[in-house]
Amino acid sequence: MPSCIVCHLNIDENTDSLFKCNNDHPVHKYCLAEWLMHSQNCPLCSDPYPQNVINQFKDYMEKKEQEKQAALDKELQKESMKKMEEVAGKAVFLKFIEYIEQIIEEEKYNEAIDKLLDSYDESSVDDRNLNILFLLGKANYLKGRFDLTISFLFKLVKIKFDYPEGFLYLGKAYEKLGLKDKAQWAYDRIKEGK
Ligand SMILES: [Zn+2]
Ligand SMILES: [Zn+2]
Structure with a gap:
């Protein structure tokens, strides 16, 4: 019984279909x-397979090629969907931040704080969440809740030490509470970050 040069298993000539290169x-x-x-x-002798052999596999190869292409297209589509969602998500978030900054400007601190707390995710440390923490600190500072300012901004700088604006409001809040040493400590961190 001949054995296959690719898988080395026997080829049963009665049931398996068998092909040969020019060197058998x-x-x-x-x-x-x-x-x-x-x-x-041919994987063994490297002789080209005759065209009539290759022709018998044309449909199969085309189908495989199409499957490969389809899988690739699907992957690309998924990738671009993800990118689009990211861009859209970023745009929505920027709009949100813009809105919050505007109502802080209008001295609607409680409204700003409520909306920020709705969007705040305790478990996340991404840039969005840091931005929210900063604005929570700032809004509370402007509202006169210096203890809460310190609590939010401490969370912030614990995650990201290099956040000069965070240290600025942290320092201001300490100053308001008469904690001069701590205020100085916070102000010094601003220079370090720069
Ligand atoms: Zn085989
Ligand atoms: Zn061969």
């Missing part, structure tokens, strides 16, 4: 189908 190297039909995706030469 036997190979299973399904093994050759896979092999032809990589090369059109």
